Amino acid sequence: MYKLKNIISQALIFNSLFALGITEATAAGANVGLATVANQTVEANGIKFSFRSFGKKTGTPIVFLQHFTGTMDYWDPAVIDGLAKSHQVIVFNNTGMGHTTGKVADSIDQMTKDANAFINALGYKQVDLVGFSMGGFIAQELAAAHPDKIRKLVLVGTSNKGGGDHLLKVLGEAFAQANIDPRQYLFFTQTANSQAAAKEFIARSSTRKDRDPEISKEDMNSHAKALITWANTPDPEFSLLKSIKQPVLVVQGSNDTMLDTANSIAMYQNLTNAQLVLYPDSGHGSLFQYPADFVSKVANFLN
Amino acid sequence: MYKLKNIISQALIFNSLFALGITEATAAGANVGLATVANQTVEANGIKFSFRSFGKKTGTPIVFLQHFTGTMDYWDPAVIDGLAKSHQVIVFNNTGMGHTTGKVADSIDQMTKDANAFINALGYKQVDLVGFSMGGFIAQELAAAHPDKIRKLVLVGTSNKGGGDHLLKVLGEAFAQANIDPRQYLFFTQTANSQAAAKEFIARSSTRKDRDPEISKEDMNSHAKALITWANTPDPEFSLLKSIKQPVLVVQGSNDTMLDTANSIAMYQNLTNAQLVLYPDSGHGSLFQYPADFVSKVANFLN
Numbered sequence: 001m002y003k004l005k006n007i008i009s010q011a012l013i014f015n016s017l018f019a020l021g022i023t024e025a026t027a028a029g030a031n032v033g034l035a036t037v038a039n040q041t042v043e044a045n046g047i048k049f050s051f052r053s054f055g056k057k058t059g060t061p062i063v064f065l066q067h068f069t070g071t072m073d074y075w076d077p078a079v080i081d082g083l084a085k086s087h088q089v090i091v092f093n094n095t096g097m098g099h100t101t102g103k104v105a106d107s108i109d110q111m112t113k114d115a116n117a118f119i120n121a122l123g124y125k126q127v128d129l130v131g132f133s134m135g136g137f138i139a140q141e142l143a144a145a146h147p148d149k150i151r152k153l154v155l156v157g158t159s160n161k162g163g164g165d166h167l168l169k170v171l172g173e174a175f176a177q178a179n180i181d182p183r184q185y186l187f188f189t190q191t192a193n194s195q196a197a198a199k200e201f202i203a204r205s206s207t208r209k210d211r212d213p214e215i216s217k218e219d220m221n222s223h224a225k226a227l228i229t230w231a232n233t234p235d236p237e238f239s240l241l242k243s244i245k246q247p248v249l250v251v252q253g254s255n256d257t258m259l260d261t262a263n264s265i266a267m268y269q270n271l272t273n274a275q276l277v278l279y280p281d282s283g284h285g286s287l288f289q290y291p292a293d294f295v296s297k298v299a300n301f302l303n
Numbered sequence: 304m305y306k307l308k309n310i311i312s313q314a315l316i317f318n319s320l321f322a323l324g325i326t327e328a329t330a331a332g333a334n335v336g337l338a339t340v341a342n343q344t345v346e347a348n349g350i351k352f353s354f355r356s357f358g359k360k361t362g363t364p365i366v367f368l369q370h371f372t373g374t375m376d377y378w379d380p381a382v383i384d385g386l387a388k389s390h391q392v393i394v395f396n397n398t399g400m401g402h403t404t405g406k407v408a409d410s411i412d413q414m415t416k417d418a419n420a421f422i423n424a425l426g427y428k429q430v431d432l433v434g435f436s437m438g439g440f441i442a443q444e445l446a447a448a449h450p451d452k453i454r455k456l457v458l459v460g461t462s463n464k465g466g467g468d469h470l471l472k473v474l475g476e477a478f479a480q481a482n483i484d485p486r487q488y489l490f491f492t493q494t495a496n497s498q499a500a501a502k503e504f505i506a507r508s509s510t511r512k513d514r515d516p517e518i519s520k521e522d523m524n525s526h527a528k529a530l531i532t533w534a535n536t537p538d539p540e541f542s543l544l545k546s547i548k549q550p551v552l553v554v555q556g557s558n559d560t561m562l563d564t565a566n567s568i569a570m571y572q573n574l575t576n577a578q579l580v581l582y583p584d585s586g587h588g589s590l591f592q593y594p595a596d597f598v599s600k601v602a603n604f605l606n
Contacts, residue, residue, distance in 0.1 A: 254572075273583045274583055275580070275581065278578065297600070297603075300596055300599050
């Protein structure tokens with residue numbers, strides 16, 4: 001139905017290319033940050049969640065929700081460490097990812113329940129969310145289901161429910177690019193500036209020594225099913241968006257070919273209280289192309 | 304042709320309501336700022352331009368271009384003084400406005416030439432621009448005509464050339480609101496939050512003791528002609544926007560009824576290098592509703 005077989009065979013190449021990047025890892029900096037802070041573990045519902053938490057201990061903590069196939073190491077240290085200067089930042093691997101135990105879920109609904117259990121296990125009564133791509137799907141579901149627990153949310157490079165029509169086509173095109181990290185194709189545009197930013201991002205996100213284990217073939221299959229199902233579940237009245245009453249910052253690149261930039265405009269228009277930021281000359285990963293600006297905007301929005 | 308007579312008779316009420324606000328002025332603060340700094344004069348092309356200039360003397364100075372009928376006192380001290388913390392800020396009255404000599408122009412083209420003469424007279428080789436509403440029209444023309452002189456520009460609550468279809472209708476509705484400052488109707492939405500912000504803005508912008516003289520009936524006529532003519536001059540291929548190569552920050556409210564919010568999206572899409580920010584629950588004057596956030600975004604964009 002969703003040509004999942006094609007996606008997975010292509011995704012395996014994706015995965016092996018991700019692994020290539022890892023072998024190019026350089027020494028991590030001495031300061032505490034995403035690439036250096038020790039992994040921690042917290043248990044909830046029989047799952048041992050692997051996470052990293054650091055930063056300024058004031059205000060509302062920020063929980064980050066990751067993209068398709070990504071572990072904690074797929075975040076940009078420039079973004080996470082930048083926000084850690086003003087907030088407690090928490091990145092984690094959801095069920096079955098990295099060192100987190102359990103079986104990777106094949107639905108956004110289950111991922112949302114697991115993320116909620118993780119947040120509860122940390123003992124936080126209220127958090128802010130930054131959800132990127134598939135993580136933005138989970139962030140929307142969490143915000144709608146837990147209006148008191150989720151104070152504000154940032155939705156970046158993501159889409160409304162049912163907005164992912166181009167996903168299969170573009171993933172196929174990305175995986176057809178030989179010998180480059182697919183993030184360089186999907187997260188950035190083909191201009192010289194954007195491609196230079198891509199290389200800087202990939203270098204920044206490749207410095208950790210004890211990186212999380214990569215996703216398996218089976219788990220990638222589950223991720224793909226969850227992603228594609230949610231993105232193709234019709235919600236023509238935007239009822240999920242309309243049920244979210246919290247303040248939302250919607251951020252998107254000018255040329256996101258995976259999840260249409262136009263969807264971010266629709267999200268802004270259908271959310272109760274949203275601010276929209278669209279960056280120039282950028283693809284799916286605009287937060288990784290403009291990390292300093294993104295950090296500034298998110299910090300301002302959350303303060 | 305443009306029902307100018309109607310506009311002007313309505314605009315006179317607009318003008319007298321502006322004057323009402325002035326009688327409510329309170330004592331200005333002790334620190335140097337928009338409401339307290341002394342007016343200066345510089346001469347160019349036989350015109351004596353009245354202006355105020357203050358702030359940090361590093362980096363590229365910011366020149367502000369004002370809206371329909373507005374003098375220097377119609378800026379928000381929270382915006383101007385906020386940006387003065389990191390930049391030299393320059394507000395001025397274009398030809399014939401406030402204490403500036405000469406005859407108010409009735410075309411954006413002439414206003415652009417006069418603004419350029421003013422900038423030259425200050426001796427600046429390069430400046431950044433913040434153009435609000437009609438000031439954004441002038442900013443676009445200046446940036447296109449002087450690519451070396453104009454480094455970056457911020458276009459807020461404004462429109463592409465030919466984008467002002469709703470202008471007459473909405474001005475009429477605004478002027479039909481009895482006993483309120485039309486800015487409260489045009490620059491903000493009708494929600495409690497936005498209306499509260501409107502009152503705070505009008506209070507902030509009413510503190511100067513030696514306010515600029517208000518615009519005359521004749522000069523308002525010229526302003527209206529310039530505004531409406533430019534906003535209704537077709538540019539279906541966005542050739543003016545496409546000729547602007549400088550980085551642009553486009554900022555707009557969610558519900559600008561004077562100059563459609565959709566036009567700001569079109570500007571973002573047709574400019575070579577633009578970032579778009581759309582605020583929630585806001586009208587034409589989003590920069591006055593969210594001054595601290597606006598200052599932060601502009602300062603980041605210009606740095």
